[in-house]
Amino acid sequence: MAEARTASRNRTNAGPGRLLIAVYLLFAIAATSRAGLQIATKFGEAPVAYLLSALAALVYIVAAVGLARAGAGGRRVALACCSVELVGVVGVGVLSLLDPELFPDETVWSQFGSGYGYIPLVLPVLGLLWLWRTRHDAA
Numbered sequence: 001m002a003e004a005r006t007a008s009r010n011r012t013n014a015g016p017g018r019l020l021i022a023v024y025l026l027f028a029i030a031a032t033s034r035a036g037l038q039i040a041t042k043f044g045e046a047p048v049a050y051l052l053s054a055l056a057a058l059v060y061i062v063a064a065v066g067l068a069r070a071g072a073g074g075r076r077v078a079l080a081c082c083s084v085e086l087v088g089v090v091g092v093g094v095l096s097l098l099d100p101e102l103f104p105d106e107t108v109w110s111q112f113g114s115g116y117g118y119i120p121l122v123l124p125v126l127g128l129l130w131l132w133r134t135r136h137d138a139a
Contacts, residue, residue, distance in 0.1 A: 010134050012078060013070040020130055023123060024064035030116070031057035031108045038105070046105035052092060056108040056120070059085050063127065075131060082127035089113055089120050 013021060035053035043050055059081050066078030093112035096103045103110050113120030 010136050011070045012067045012075060012130065012134050017067060017070075017130055017134065020126060021064050021067045023119070024060050024067065024127075027108075027116070027119070027123065028057055028060035028064055031060055034108070042105075046103065049103045049105045049107045049110070052088075052107040052109060056085070056088065059088070067127070067130075078127065079131055082124040082131065085120075086124035086128070089124065093121070 011017065031053055035050055035057050038046075038050040039054065063078055063081035063085065066074045066076075066081055068074070069077070089109040089112060092103075092107060092109035096107075096110035106115050108116060108120055112118055
């Protein structure tokens with residue numbers, strides 16, 4: 001019985017992990033929709049910005065799948081996605097503030113996700129914390 005409780009505590013798709021997956025899915029839909037529309041209608045205006053939004057959408061999709069799978073493989077995928085996402089949002093955030101001309105239009109990650117209430121900055125941190133909290137202890 002105790003083993004079952006420990007196993008469910010270590011699953012990334014249980015408890016608060018479900019909310020985290022839902023937020024990732026919401027951001028996947030939002031970023032995919034935005035990037036798709038921008039690429040289809042005005043790609044020539046800011047191709048780098050729109051491709052970065054598409055990359056963010058892909059990262060959100062794969063992270064949600066990784067968290068939902070809850071096994072060792074899903075955990076590794078989620079860890080990689082959350083790490084890439086954190087580096088991306090910090091890197092693009094810094095670049096968009098230092099040289100706004102690089103981004104003539106906003107991306108999901110520009111200005112640290114200010115257009116999305118800074119959730120893109122907080123989300124990978126929460127994801128990494130959740131992965132840490134649900135890790136399998138060696139003992």
